[in-house]
Amino acid sequence: EYIPLKELFKDHFPIGAAVTPNHMDSRTPHGRTLIEHFNSLVAENVMKPDALQRVKGTYTWTNADRIVQFAKENDMKVRGHTLTWHSQTPDWFFYDENGDLHTPEVAMKQLEEHITTVVSRYKGDVYAWDVVNEAMFDWDPNGQIIYREDSPWYKIMGPAYIDSAFVYARRADPDAKLFYNDYNSIFSWKRNKIYDLVKRLKDNNIPIDGVGLQGHWNVGVSEQDIRTTLDLFRDLGVEIQITELDLSVYLSSDEPGSEVYTDAFNLRQKIAYPMIMKILLDYSDIITGVTFWGIGDDVTWLDRPGRRHFPFLLDEQLKPKPAYLEVQKLI
């Protein structure tokens, strides 16, 4: 017999799931599963800038409010994702009516207005915000390119928007935990850039509490990469959350896709999942949350026709997989 995820990890960290508003109903299988297993939620899409403020000055709260309401009714925490990103952000944040980039002054004011409005609305309800998402350049063997230079935020004002975003968020809710969030963050080329960024922010008294490691990993993820990354950030004195955990069954993008969950996939996850969760338990003094980027294998943003990823501990029927029972043995 299995023990619900949130019970398993209750002495260590909250266990979260990324959700959509239609999940927010205790009469549906997804709603029931959330209540059974999870004590933290994050909106998969509906708190992003294009969802909250598609048109300048006109905010749409309905969907985000539903998630916050469901969380309250069921004693769950809420993470906010995300305030500042190059993606899923309407063009008006960046471009004027002629299609030219805004001046830094205009863009900065709009960023301040957005962050202040959103964070204030959910003050006391959202306990942690991904203030800036994916600002570092992803692949750079020579280590020359630090920031993601194709971000319109960066094109307009360089990295200054990062610092300001944290200041605005802290001002709007001094009690919320503020995170920098990124992917590929356990690989040496990227984690060192993130380290330098966070160190610079802290040295300049910019309010940042933690780093979100997205955790879009696969079954070949390296134990050493994760441990080295956690050691690095422990030394900086920031907390860490795994913010978007999904563990693809493929070892690489070259591996042929499958529509079915094979014995080989099952075996890989039975080894990789407990390996990961054991690390997170070993570092539970700095790990303050673990959030899956979905609920069960029936729905994940990773899936394509002919190539399903089966990335979670719950299967397509939202039932615990063999990997889940292996994880349970850790406790």
Ligand code: XIL
């Ligand atoms: C993804 C959602 O899961 C998709 O539904 C959407 O179409 C695109 O965005 N990194 C992030 C998340 O920070 O916001 C992304 O979510 C996945 C990658």
